[in-house]
Amino acid sequence: MDKIDIPPIPEFIEMVSDTGAGLCACKVAADLFELDKDDLVDPVQGIIMVGEFYEHAADGQIIHT
Structure with missing residues (x-):
């Protein structure tokens, strides 16, 4: 991960969660x-199907899938 400048997974999850996502x-x-x-780790809110993801994401401004 260091070679491609991506933080370790736990740190990455914390960074994303800290943004309010x-x-x-x-x-x-x-x-x-x-x-x-x-x-699953604490910031994960639930386990959902792709259709539910699109429902949740409908009000979002930016979506990366």
Whole structure:
């Protein structure tokens, strides 16, 4: 990660969360890896499907997918 100037994942998640952005996990990935909400770090608000993501993001100004 240092070679491409990207912070470690925990630091990156904290940086994103500190901006006020909402963080959600992908339902398909969570199911694939047999994860539930309790397995995720605190800033993650929930596990959602892609359709729910688009509903949440509809009021956003910038979306990176």
